[in-house]
Amino acid sequence: MAGPVTLSQVAREAGVSLATASRAINGSANRTVRDDLRERVLATAERLRYFPDANAQAMARGQTTSIGLIVHDIADPYFSSIAAGVSLAAERAGLAVTLASTQHTASREPRFVEVLTRQRARAIIIVGGRLDDPEANDRMRSSLVDFRRSGGSVALVGQPLLDVDSVVIANSQGAAALARALHGRGYRRFAVLGGPAKHLTARDRRTGFAGALEELGTPIDPALVVECDFTRDGGYEGMRALFAGSPDVDVVFAVNDVMAVGAIAAARALRISVPGDVGIAGFDDIVTLRDITPALSTVRIPLVDVGVTATELALAPPAADPRQVHVEGTVVLRESTPERVV
Amino acid sequence: MAGPVTLSQVAREAGVSLATASRAINGSANRTVRDDLRERVLATAERLRYFPDANAQAMARGQTTSIGLIVHDIADPYFSSIAAGVSLAAERAGLAVTLASTQHTASREPRFVEVLTRQRARAIIIVGGRLDDPEANDRMRSSLVDFRRSGGSVALVGQPLLDVDSVVIANSQGAAALARALHGRGYRRFAVLGGPAKHLTARDRRTGFAGALEELGTPIDPALVVECDFTRDGGYEGMRALFAGSPDVDVVFAVNDVMAVGAIAAARALRISVPGDVGIAGFDDIVTLRDITPALSTVRIPLVDVGVTATELALAPPAADPRQVHVEGTVVLRESTPERVV
DNA sequence: AGGCTAGTGGAAAAGGCTTCCCAGCCGGTG
DNA sequence: CACCGGCTGGGAAGCCTTTTCCACTAGCCT
Numbered sequence: 001m002a003g004p005v006t007l008s009q010v011a012r013e014a015g016v017s018l019a020t021a022s023r024a025i026n027g028s029a030n031r032t033v034r035d036d037l038r039e040r041v042l043a044t045a046e047r048l049r050y051f052p053d054a055n056a057q058a059m060a061r062g063q064t065t066s067i068g069l070i071v072h073d074i075a076d077p078y079f080s081s082i083a084a085g086v087s088l089a090a091e092r093a094g095l096a097v098t099l100a101s102t103q104h105t106a107s108r109e110p111r112f113v114e115v116l117t118r119q120r121a122r123a124i125i126i127v128g129g130r131l132d133d134p135e136a137n138d139r140m141r142s143s144l145v146d147f148r149r150s151g152g153s154v155a156l157v158g159q160p161l162l163d164v165d166s167v168v169i170a171n172s173q174g175a176a177a178l179a180r181a182l183h184g185r186g187y188r189r190f191a192v193l194g195g196p197a198k199h200l201t202a203r204d205r206r207t208g209f210a211g212a213l214e215e216l217g218t219p220i221d222p223a224l225v226v227e228c229d230f231t232r233d234g235g236y237e238g239m240r241a242l243f244a245g246s247p248d249v250d251v252v253f254a255v256n257d258v259m260a261v262g263a264i265a266a267a268r269a270l271r272i273s274v275p276g277d278v279g280i281a282g283f284d285d286i287v288t289l290r291d292i293t294p295a296l297s298t299v300r301i302p303l304v305d306v307g308v309t310a311t312e313l314a315l316a317p318p319a320a321d322p323r324q325v326h327v328e329g330t331v332v333l334r335e336s337t338p339e340r341v342v
Numbered sequence: 343m344a345g346p347v348t349l350s351q352v353a354r355e356a357g358v359s360l361a362t363a364s365r366a367i368n369g370s371a372n373r374t375v376r377d378d379l380r381e382r383v384l385a386t387a388e389r390l391r392y393f394p395d396a397n398a399q400a401m402a403r404g405q406t407t408s409i410g411l412i413v414h415d416i417a418d419p420y421f422s423s424i425a426a427g428v429s430l431a432a433e434r435a436g437l438a439v440t441l442a443s444t445q446h447t448a449s450r451e452p453r454f455v456e457v458l459t460r461q462r463a464r465a466i467i468i469v470g471g472r473l474d475d476p477e478a479n480d481r482m483r484s485s486l487v488d489f490r491r492s493g494g495s496v497a498l499v500g501q502p503l504l505d506v507d508s509v510v511i512a513n514s515q516g517a518a519a520l521a522r523a524l525h526g527r528g529y530r531r532f533a534v535l536g537g538p539a540k541h542l543t544a545r546d547r548r549t550g551f552a553g554a555l556e557e558l559g560t561p562i563d564p565a566l567v568v569e570c571d572f573t574r575d576g577g578y579e580g581m582r583a584l585f586a587g588s589p590d591v592d593v594v595f596a597v598n599d600v601m602a603v604g605a606i607a608a609a610r611a612l613r614i615s616v617p618g619d620v621g622i623a624g625f626d627d628i629v630t631l632r633d634i635t636p637a638l639s640t641v642r643i644p645l646v647d648v649g650v651t652a653t654e655l656a657l658a659p660p661a662a663d664p665r666q667v668h669v670e671g672t673v674v675l676r677e678s679t680p681e682r683v684v
Numbered sequence: 685a686g687g688c689t690a691g692t693g694g695a696a697a698a699g700g701c702t703t704c705c706c707a708g709c710c711g712g713t714g
Numbered sequence: 715c716a717c718c719g720g721c722t723g724g725g726a727a728g729c730c731t732t733t734t735c736c737a738c739t740a741g742c743c744t
């Protein structure tokens with residue numbers, strides 16, 4: 001009685017066979033259904049409010065219509081922007097997105113991969129910097145092998161560590177370009193809020209920045225590269241720690257915007273004027289943070305595009321070897337690092 | 343050969359029947375499997391890297407393990423915070439979340455409901471203020487009827503318009519409390535960046551605010567309630583429009599934080615000092631915006647909790663009549679609206 | 685010792701859909 | 715006029731699980 005309407009009901013009601021009803025509704029390739037029958041079926045389906053069961057279709061066709069998205073934290077604007085891109089691209093491709101937010105817990109990642117393996121998702125998009133944790137990466141790699149054996153493809157946004165197609169953000173180059181731009185504005189005494197030691201995205205940005213400074217002949221004092229969380233609070237605490245030593249610094253590079261915001265808050269608490277006493281720069285150019293005061297110098301990453309690209313990559317016909325798409329950032333200098341009058 | 347491992351393969355390999363293998367693996371109720379057999383099956387499954395096909399399980403059990411989440415824009419921190427809550431609650435319940443982001447296009451909503459109907463999702467969580475658009479709401483209601491006929495339940499975050507369980511945010515009361523607090527701080531000449539006319543959340547906040555002012559004996563001039571988009575740019579343009587008339591105003595209430603940020607940016611462009619010349623307050627207390635300057639007075643809504651609550655509501659055993667859970671906001675006064683010396 | 689019950693394994697049905705394959709009918713062709 | 719091929723409808727197999735139902739064994743009670 002109750003329960004969803006099935007195709008059999010539609011077929012019976014329309015006076016045709018199951019096969020014909022199916023063909024009428026999803027217009028099978030290389031088979032045609034006589035016009036009057038097709039219309040009758042369509043009208044009946046509409047009248048009965050028939051909606052094909054995607055699970056049954058998935059079984060019959062051996063293919064689902066969903067892709068998985070794994071992020072560290074969907075509430076973080078970095079990830080939610082990329083998620084917006086994934087969602088957009090998925091909709092274009094007629095696919096549904098299954099969202100998994102790991103809350104920064106590495107052990108959840110393979111678990112979610114397994115969930116998506118069971119769902120037989122067409123593809124998984126993994127977003128978020130890898131950690132320098134061989135064991136965790138191995139576990140991930142092995143989950144992904146299982147997933148791909150079950151027919152899915154994978155794309156990664158971040159370091160191309162997992163032997164899968166990757167969208168690689170030019171963290172190192174972006175940070176280097178930022179360093180040169182800051183140097184060009186007259187800054188000479190640099191410090192870095194460097195994020196977690198094992199966080200590869202943070203590391204790439206740190207080393208890119210430091211490398212460029214080295215080349216410019218103003219190498220950074222390693223003591224002025226402080227380790228901290230990759231979050232707003234990390235930036236806050238890092239800044240406090242840094243200035244506890246009253247260092248000789250005219251600009252601080254936080255390895256992401258959210259941390260830079262924390263750093264600015266800390267500066268305020270410490271009565272250090274930004275940019276009067278010290279300039280601050282971030283990375284990512286998070287949209288929501290474009291209006292903070294002082295406006296933040298940063299490296300713009302086209303996050304939504306990154307999401308779209310990753311999705312397209314995952315959905316493209318598989319290649320023999322892992323592909324890599326490189327995405328460049330653009331340095332955006334704003335008030336937080338004005339021209340420095342020496 | 344290729345393709346995912348099936349239960350039959352496991353059963354054959356372990357030398358038991360399909361039935362036994364199934365029972366061994368998901369420990370069927372009121373049936374036991376002899377220990378040695380169970381272990382053999384489990385070991386084989388592990389060795390073969392068997393992952394049950396969720397689609398097939400859904401068919402056989404007549405129940406899926408996914409819930410749908412429909413938001414206006416996943417990149418907006420308001421929605422992504424709620425999404426974080428939904429994701430959390432879903433994980434606890436062992437369910438996967440299918441994400442749909444409508445990009446503020448009302449016509450996409452029923453389409454996504456249909457997608458979720460086909461997936462036979464257990465529940466749908468719809469987040470986002472309704473519009474005062476009877477036709478769109480009717481279409482939505484009718485999609486939801488189809489969805490529920492196919493066995494799913496629905497919860498809504500927003501105005502309880504769609505005859506479903508709802509988490510109702512006390513927009514009007516929150517705005518009223520904010521108005522009283524601002525009045526208490528000495529403000530008397532109010533303006534409102536009111537959002538879109540038909541946007542019900544915006545409307546509730548506007549009218550709650552205006553109502554309280556009326557009661558306080560300082561009614562707001564309707565000309566000083568400006569209509570604008572519900573976004574950062576809306577706030578920016580609204581503020582410009584408002585001050586184009588050089589109004590006699592000492593505080594501006596933007597109906598959400600993102601708009602308030604836009605308003606502050608506009609004030610800066612117009613060389614209006616905040617809070618020197620005019621105070622600004624928002625609504626939502628978006629985490630990412632807690633560090634802007636000046637720190638924003640606002641009404642804190644526990645967004646993550648809202649997501650959790652909505653999910654729990656949707657997953658609770660169905661009730662005869664639509665339930666409503668009310669969520670109160672808390673006024674948080676910060677630097678953007680200091681005590682006003684008259 | 686015979687009959688029960690409890691415990692357990694397995695065959696088979698069911699769940700909704702797609703698609704292969706067969707059959708019927710049409711018109712056209714030699 | 716018989717045959718052939720193209721078009722189209724329908725029966726049935728197959729996708730992978732769960733679960734019902736049946737069969738069988740072993741142990742217990744009277």
